[in-house]
Amino acid sequence: MKGIYPGSFDPIHNGHLDLIHRASKLFDHLTVAVYSEPEKNILFTAEERVKLIENSINSSIKNVDIVVFSGLAVEFAKNLQAEFILRGLRAGFDFELEFEMALMWKKLQPEIDVVCLMSSLEYQFVYSSRIKEVSRLGGNVTDLVPSNVIDALKVKFD
Ligand code: ADP
Numbered sequence: 001m002k003g004i005y006p007g008s009f010d011p012i013h014n015g016h017l018d019l020i021h022r023a024s025k026l027f028d029h030l031t032v033a034v035y036s037e038p039e040k041n042i043l044f045t046a047e048e049r050v051k052l053i054e055n056s057i058n059s060s061i062k063n064v065d066i067v068v069f070s071g072l073a074v075e076f077a078k079n080l081q082a083e084f085i086l087r088g089l090r091a092g093f094d095f096e097l098e099f100e101m102a103l104m105w106k107k108l109q110p111e112i113d114v115v116c117l118m119s120s121l122e123y124q125f126v127y128s129s130r131i132k133e134v135s136r137l138g139g140n141v142t143d144l145v146p147s148n149v150i151d152a153l154k155v156k157f158d
Contacts, residue, residue: 001026003084003115006033006073010042011152012053013131013145015123019088022117024061031080036070043132043156056146074109085112090119090126 003023009016009032023030032053036046044052046068053066069076077085085105087098102114119126123144131141135153142150 001084002029002031002080002082003027003086004031004033004073004077004080004082005086006035006069006076008035008038008040008042008128009049009053010038010040010044010128011049011131011145011149012056013123013126013128013149014143015088015090015119015126017056017146018120018123019086019117020057020064021061023086023115024064026115027084027086028063030064030086031082032064032066033069033073033076034066035073036068040129044152048152052146052149052152055148072108074105074112077112078109083112085114087114087116088119089116091124094119 034046034049050066126144134141136157
């Protein structure tokens, strides 16, 4: 079974990493798909986001790769012959968004299914957007992102 995990990952944080590590046990192969041009304000280039993910995934995990994609996630999944799209659910409004998107993806590519994993308790409130805002204002996000991301945020905001 093959899955893709699409997202902006701007930047990767511990909530994303927790999901990747858990999903690597669920799928034979997982591709972390970095969306090249999200509509939201982006801090890191696609290449920087890929590097940050590469350097933060536990090296003992061998069945995960990272690629940049553009266009529809379902088309990208189909081209990779992946059967599943992985998404994460934090408490609250993620469900409505993910549910609506999963139905649209199902309409576009009925053979691809969406698998959602619940966020672990300690990462329920972790959002890339909040991490960027707190870092920009000089706050400490040490427990929320891997150390290479801390360094990269310092370079952007110092
Ligand atoms: P964010 O919402 O943090 O800006 P992305 O757009 O990169 O992140 O999200 C990609 C996927 O990861 C989405 O399915 C999102 O719900 C999920 N995700 C984001 N943060 C978490 C978290 N803390 N725990 C579990 N899943 C998460």
